[in-house]
Amino acid sequence: MTLSDAQIWLVIICLGAGSFLLRLSFLGIIGSRDLPEWLLRHLRYTAVAVMPGMITPMILFPTATGGQFDMVRIGAAVATIAISLWTRNATLTIFGGAGVLFALHFLLPA
């Protein structure tokens, strides 16, 4: 790395400030003002609009395998979805999914 100490701190502080402003943006500006119904209707779908897209590449093309399709990870993802539908409990799902992931990792031939 050729960046100086000062440049590294510049990156950290600017990135910290920028991230904070992004997080504060709407929460800070809108505050307790009422939003129009059409906008609220769109905001209701924020989580299901961001999260599935965020994890899809991690499931299909994991960086850890160099983007190669991986049966261990796909199997764990399918099992996690099944456990979630079955138990309806996020904590059980997370530990169950992790259990399946490690079971497949050690049981499936590499």
Added chain:
Amino acid sequence: MTFPRDFWLGFWAGFPFLLVIIPFGVVFGVVATEAGLNVSQTMGFSILVIAGAAQFVAVQLMVENAPVLIVLATSLAVNLRMAMYSASLAPHLGQISWWERAVVSYFMVDQAYAASILKYDDSPEMTPRQKLAYYMGVITPVCPTWYIATYGGAVLGDVIPPTLPIDFAVPITFLALIVPMLRSAAHVAAALVSIIGVLAFSFVPFNLGLLLAALLAMVTGAEVERQISKRRVKQ
């Protein structure tokens, strides 16, 4: 704490995220120090930026000797989704005081947002103060552990065997939050557009494909909801 019950509900909702936070904090500490950052700079990242994905992207670009402006622009693009979280939380937490909203904003990580919004949508009877207590509960196990794990990785070095598939803890925890969110046809449609969109826009640089896909998915969800309620009114 005004609403201890909501706080503890949030705390236990946030607790399983430790499965992700600990290994990733350690890995960040290792990656950052191996890249040449000292311990205080590594901790500066985890405390001031407090955003897993963006921190990894920034360090990676710094290793590749990218210009400072490119490092900042690319990492901030990764964090643009936080502005969407901010808008999504505004109807729930907009009424709390300004400094409380600043605290909520500082701790707005994916896990805090996802666990809280899932709870808020399921419990519309909650008051803004109860929602705040829940949010603070979720971040209590998550965020301090992020700092500690980063420090552990920076000081102790690599304690996690590199062959373990720990990268997959991230999609597992998010799947556990997303599946219960698919409570209507509109939610399912939005999620499908998000998945297809991110694959279709994978050529778009700076992670902006995800943002495009998310915006399309939000419009889809809202439109499906509008069509369904229109049909209901007619019947």
